[in-house]
Amino acid sequence: EVSITKFPADERKIIAKAHDKYKKARAGIINTRHGQIHTPAFMPVGTKGTVKAMLPESVQTTGADIILGNTYHLMLQPGAKRVFKLGGLHKFMNWSKPLLTDSGGFQVMSLSKLRKITEEGVIFNSHIDGSKFMLSPESSTEIQYLLGSTITMAFDECTPYPSTYEQAKSSMELTSRWAKRSRKAFYSRDGYGQFGIIQGSIYNDLRLKSALDLIELDFEGYAIGGLAVGEGQELMFKVLDYAPDLLPINKPRYLMGVGKPADIIGAVQRGIDMFDCVIPTRSGRNGQAFTKYGVVNIRNSKYKEDNTPLEEDCLCPACKNYTKAYLHYLVKVKEILGAMLMTWHNLMYFQKLMLRIREYIAQGKDFDFIS
Numbered sequence: 001e002v003s004i005t006k007f008p009a010d011e012r013k014i015i016a017k018a019h020d021k022y023k024k025a026r027a028g029i030i031n032t033r034h035g036q037i038h039t040p041a042f043m044p045v046g047t048k049g050t051v052k053a054m055l056p057e058s059v060q061t062t063g064a065d066i067i068l069g070n071t072y073h074l075m076l077q078p079g080a081k082r083v084f085k086l087g088g089l090h091k092f093m094n095w096s097k098p099l100l101t102d103s104g105g106f107q108v109m110s111l112s113k114l115r116k117i118t119e120e121g122v123i124f125n126s127h128i129d130g131s132k133f134m135l136s137p138e139s140s141t142e143i144q145y146l147l148g149s150t151i152t153m154a155f156d157e158c159t160p161y162p163s164t165y166e167q168a169k170s171s172m173e174l175t176s177r178w179a180k181r182s183r184k185a186f187y188s189r190d191g192y193g194q195f196g197i198i199q200g201s202i203y204n205d206l207r208l209k210s211a212l213d214l215i216e217l218d219f220e221g222y223a224i225g226g227l228a229v230g231e232g233q234e235l236m237f238k239v240l241d242y243a244p245d246l247l248p249i250n251k252p253r254y255l256m257g258v259g260k261p262a263d264i265i266g267a268v269q270r271g272i273d274m275f276d277c278v279i280p281t282r283s284g285r286n287g288q289a290f291t292k293y294g295v296v297n298i299r300n301s302k303y304k305e306d307n308t309p310l311e312e313d314c315l316c317p318a319c320k321n322y323t324k325a326y327l328h329y330l331v332k333v334k335e336i337l338g339a340m341l342m343t344w345h346n347l348m349y350f351q352k353l354m355l356r357i358r359e360y361i362a363q364g365k366d367f368d369f370i371s
């Protein structure tokens with residue numbers, strides 16, 4: 001027998017607010033030439049044509065539908081033309097599912113020593129041997145074509161944080177001019193796409209102008225750039241309270257560089273569909289395991305005789321066949337297997353989180369869980 005209890009007015013308001021909070025979350029499927037992407041999706045980072053310490057088939061078993069490649073690293077070594085000659089990045093790294101490559105500007109600013117930003121593009125010296133390179137909307141788009149990317153990112157300038165309104169405005173306008181050139185240079189083919197990246201820092205009128213400029217170019221999807229650059233979660237969420245709504249509702253929305261589980265959950269609630277972050281792989285190699293009990297720093301001496309798995313119900317090889325004591329030891333003595341098992345577990349954890357989020361959205365349930 002179904003009993004309908006009438007909530008007192010103020011409780012109804014709280015429940016409505018909660019549902020209101022989740023109403024922007026959406027679950028969907030992106031169809032590409034290299035397969036489907038179930039969203040909300042977490043995309044593991046494979047900077048130099050490999051997800052570090054993982055075989056591609058192992059990445060696949062974690063449930064990842066798509067991984068990231070890095071234009072900046074691959075153009076320096078082994079070179080985009082060489083990868084193209086060898087059959088493209090999919091063949092080169094034996095990954096047949098979708099690949100997204102960043103356009104390289106962000107990495108130039110964070111990795112190369114000497115660089116100069118001009119209207120034409122970014123001139124920089126390779127951090128490997130100091131030789132001179134130029135990345136422009138045209139060259140970045142061509143490099144991503146040579147790599148064979150399923151999803152190509154427009155060449156943008158990631159506005160640093162903090163920036164004054166004027167700095168953010170001129171940076172956003174440069175990104176809009178570069179987006180136009182990127183779009184023009186894109187060789188559009190069925191099942192492949194190019195995403196524009198909006199900038200504008202924390203200024204809502206600049207975010208709106210950036211979105212309008214890029215919507216005119218009719219990209220297959222849109223990324224929100226210029227976040228997770230030190231502004232903190234509160235300010236990031238403040239921008240995400242309105243920025244996703246400036247973008248076409250029927251196209252994928254990608255929040256670049258995010259993030260920790262709590263960041264991902266908050267961003268999904270605000271309408272984001274795609275994420276990438278080095279955290280599960282980088283922190284895994286560094287001895288940090290994400291678990292339902294929180295982050296476990298496996299190097300802590302309290303684990304040296306802990307004969308239990310990271311998570312008793314996790315199906316990854318680290319949890320099925322090994323103990324925290326063994327992982328503690330491997331990471332301590334810097335054994336390669338330590339990096340492999342910790343990475344595998346973290347990628348599995350992030351994919352399980354995304355799977356649960358997709359299920360909760362599909363069932364119209366709240367998903368404020370952080371575990």
Ligand SMILES: Nc1nc2c(CCNCC3CCCC3)c3[nH]c(NCCc4ccccc4)nc3cc2c(=O)[nH]1
Nearest residue numbers: 045047068069070102103106158225226227228256257
């Ligand atoms: N084009 C572009 N890329 C951005 C990126 C790179 C996203 N990962 C790319 C992959 C492709 C290959 C490498 C990475 C960002 N990453 C972050 N934050 C990362 C913060 C972070 C740093 C270290 C550890 C954890 C989090 N903000 C970003 C903003 C932009 C942006 O505006 N434009």
Ligand SMILES: [Zn+2]
Nearest residue numbers: 314316319345
């Ligand atoms: Zn595990």
